[in-house]
Amino acid sequence: MPHYKLTYFNLRGRAEISRYLFAYSGKQYEDHKIEAADWPKIKPTIPFGKLPILEVDGVIIHQSLAIARYLAREAGVAGRTPLEQALVDAIVDTIDDFMTLFPWAEKNQDVRKKAFDDILTNKAPELLKDLDTFLGNKNWLVGESVTWADFYWDVSSTTLLSLKPDLAENYPRLLALRDRVQALPAIAAWIQKRPKTVM
Template sequence: MVVYKLTYFNIMGRAELTRVMFAQAGVEYEDVRLTFEEWGKLKPSSVFGQLPMLEIDGVQYCQTPAINSYLSKKFGFSGKTEEERMRVEMIGFCIHDMAMKIPHMEKDEKKKKEGFERAFKEDVPPLLQKLEAILKQNKNGDGYFVDELSSADMAWMLMADYFEIKCPDLLKAVPKLAALAKKVAEEPKIIAHKKSRPNTEVYLLFPIITMVVYKLTYFNIMGRAELTRVMFAQAGVKYEDVRLTPEEWGKMKPSSVFGQLPMLEVDGVQYCQSPAINSYLSKKFGFSGKTEEERMRVEMIGFCIHDMAMKIPYMEKDEQKRKEGFERAFKEEIPPLLQKIEALLKQNKNGDGYFVGELSSADMGWMLMADYFKLKCPDLLKAVPKLAALAKKVAAEPKISAWIKSRPKTEM
């Protein structure tokens, strides 16, 4: 009997999809809702200083995408095949991206009003059209995103609930999506959850044995596609590595699944969102651990490495702000995160192994992050010798070493 404990604030926010899945699965869990003062006291002892946090038999996990991916698979809400699972995750991340178009956190009232208008009139409608087109690929839009109810359907229901409050006209243009949201909301266990849950602020809703043909499309840089390429190399699986110029992408973009790169095609079917792509390939190639708990750990660490990378202001155009941002990231923000990641590594063979029992996508993701630190701020790695040794060990894997030597010399 697994004991689950979910900790978050007393709002819907990033924990609501998790709560809905627990409700639909009929699985008991402790729903802990903290005040900000209570979280301030608990934060130093939490795994990464982040909420939501899911505890499984006393072991802490964070990162909403990792938690929801784990529960989705555990409860049977992620499709029946690996391709369906990637489709479910792709849609989930695209719904998250849609939510991110809405400036919930903007403090300037004028900018907030303008941002909401722009989101509801310009940014969100084309994404909804694309989402409805994907829904129509299954039973002409009268079913779910895949054959059975999935976490993607539940996430869409929550997003639609928000639109009904803030901008109901959005749903009139996508009747199939509107009908899907209504159908999911009428599931008896979900109805019961909605009736019994605390009446709180909505806030941010999220923040086969065949010869498969793979085609990866991105720009001629490492960027968001490099972990995918490294996994293909380590797995020894052939794929077409398409590298576009910005001009070529401009022509291709309107016909792509969500107007985003990187894009992975599997037997001609397009998928985007690098977290969904990497999660799919990690499982497909055996780089995601052996148990569901190991898989969640791998994804948690991967997302935390991504969060660390986001502390670095790569895209800042103001040179003074860029310089200050890099200094702040390398001196203040990243060092404590590295200490936490090294502490996680030390839980396995005192830090002399991998993040889980065998080489995983988390180890490869860390190797790439460490390569960047070696170029930009090598002193960072001196404070985490176990992590530095892990990066070196992963880079020495024969297939990865061969890839590093043969790949195009491009901007990191």
């Protein structure tokens, strides 16, 4: 098995989807955490200067979703057919477009709070409605079994619900999907064991 080294900050953030995929596949990996204070000196040494990165036997992959898609293919949860894979990618990109709206790095707390409140109050309902329609009465977002789109919904909604606990109260099917993902034994064990961080 290759040596996998995932490098990120001590946060769930953009690395958590890959940690779910490692947990699900049971593959061993090095979960390397960088202290924020050390980042300015490390940044110039990282190709493209952003985290996360995944090293696979020394080959560096950047971009969190490229990393996760690679791990999902390896784990057999990328979608069973090219069509399913396209749908999985589309859902992941839709959720990611939404998560990227938040000014995560904003230092001014007033500006940050205003922007977060606006997105959670005015923009989230549209995403939830569309995701709920897409899910319908299916067990999983795409196909007959779990994919990394379901994982991405769980990872992202965990952060969203920590910001606004009643966010999805009108969407019991989306909440039940979270329960199904979190009931997968490997995911349940990871959630139990992972460091408790705000994001």
